[in-house]
Amino acid sequence: MTLLPLKLSQIFGQKRMPGEKAKDSKPPDPITRFRVEVCGSVIDQITSSLKERFTVNRAIILDASCLDPRRFKELRLMTVEFHWAVSTK
Numbered sequence: 001m002t003l004l005p006l007k008l009s010q011i012f013g014q015k016r017m018p019g020e021k022a023k024d025s026k027p028p029d030p031i032t033r034f035r036v037e038v039c040g041s042v043i044d045q046i047t048s049s050l051k052e053r054f055t056v057n058r059a060i061i062l063d064a065s066c067l068d069p070r071r072f073k074e075l076r077l078m079t080v081e082f083h084w085a086v087s088t089k
Contacts, residue, residue, distance in 0.1 A: 027033045
């Protein structure tokens with residue numbers, strides 16, 4: 001089995017808007033370009049999947065955040081203020 005060399009293609013520069021400092025360009029090496037494109041698409045799919053999964057259960061996640069020990073002091077103050085507001089009515 002022989003490996004065929006990958007074809008190097010010419011990369012054309014993209015026009016930039018005035019004041020734009022970032023330069024988006026594809027890597028000239030075909031293998032590096034493949035890795036960048038595959039990793040980018042996989043990361044996009046993972047991100048969208050996580051957003052879909054957790055936006056549905058947002059209320060449950062917010063309620064579960066009350067179980068975090070770092071928030072106990074904040075929750076205790078909220079409870080005291082609530083009881084004070086109810087008792088003064």
